Amino acid sequence: MAGSWINFLSDYGVDDSCVGVCHGVIARHAPAARVLDLCHAIAAQDVGHAAITLADAIGYLPIGIHLVVVERLDADGYTRGIAVRGVDGSIFVCPDNGVASLAWEARGGIDEVREIANRELWLPLPTAVFRGRDVYAPVAARLAAGLDLAEVGPRLDPGSLTEFRPRTCTVDDDHVHGEVVSIDHFGNLSLNMTRIDLEAAGILLGDPVEVRAGSRAMRLTFTHTYGEVPRGGVTVCEDALRRVMIAVNCGRACDVLRLRRQEAVVVGQLPRDASPFQIVRDLPLPV
Numbered sequence: 001m002a003g004s005w006i007n008f009l010s011d012y013g014v015d016d017s018c019v020g021v022c023h024g025v026i027a028r029h030a031p032a033a034r035v036l037d038l039c040h041a042i043a044a045q046d047v048g049h050a051a052i053t054l055a056d057a058i059g060y061l062p063i064g065i066h067l068v069v070v071e072r073l074d075a076d077g078y079t080r081g082i083a084v085r086g087v088d089g090s091i092f093v094c095p096d097n098g099v100a101s102l103a104w105e106a107r108g109g110i111d112e113v114r115e116i117a118n119r120e121l122w123l124p125l126p127t128a129v130f131r132g133r134d135v136y137a138p139v140a141a142r143l144a145a146g147l148d149l150a151e152v153g154p155r156l157d158p159g160s161l162t163e164f165r166p167r168t169c170t171v172d173d174d175h176v177h178g179e180v181v182s183i184d185h186f187g188n189l190s191l192n193m194t195r196i197d198l199e200a201a202g203i204l205l206g207d208p209v210e211v212r213a214g215s216r217a218m219r220l221t222f223t224h225t226y227g228e229v230p231r232g233g234v235t236v237c238e239d240a241l242r243r244v245m246i247a248v249n250c251g252r253a254c255d256v257l258r259l260r261r262q263e264a265v266v267v268g269q270l271p272r273d274a275s276p277f278q279i280v281r282d283l284p285l286p287v
Helices: 018-029 047-060 101-106 131-144 195-200 253-257
Strands: 005-010 034-039 064-069 081-086 091-095 110-115 170-172 175-183 189-194 208-213 216-221 234-238 243-248 264-269 280-282
Touching (some): 005 018, 064 131
Antiparallel strands (some): 081 110, 170 175, 175 264, 216 280
């Protein structure tokens, strides 16, 4: 894969030199490689956030090396590192914590797996707290420069790898129970439900809906885009990946509803002659 793309995702943020240092390590070992920074704003150590983000993006990325560094350090240390070659030819360099499992499934599955165990490929004297720099970046770079996957370490059984399974929504008669799966830069709240799920609860485009989150309830409309409500208005619509989204026209839905990722949301059917204006009140979630 000489001259390959390296698609880089991490929870390192952009407030210090971590991402730049990883770029430097890659440049030293694979100067012809091109690095695409997919995202470095993953919530700290949030493997699920990273897994969903990568899976959402994987269909738009070039074939190459996917360098994914989001992991947790506990009393037992880090999980093992793995290099997974997918059937599409890409190689995922990441910890074995499920962070890339949705993505390689989306690309057709696994062809071969190797444990990242060959310390000769790592930086000298690797630290315990920056494996992205000391382990994953140099291995990804060497693979991009043409290193054979077999040199990374011993073969592993694909069935032994950790998988991440996101929670799915539940359709319950005339309402859908779900949760916030992501919050974008604009404060939009994407949910783990689609238009098909809403339609299964009897909710069609243009219908009034009740959105319940925590002790709050809002009467909104299921619109095609957030542009169909006045400036500052809240609506239910579809995001770019066709998931159901709560959005504010020229505002931030996460601030209006005071919601974070993984918090519960219920979208329910209202009579079609219900008024579309917004109502916010204290109301418990249905059970």
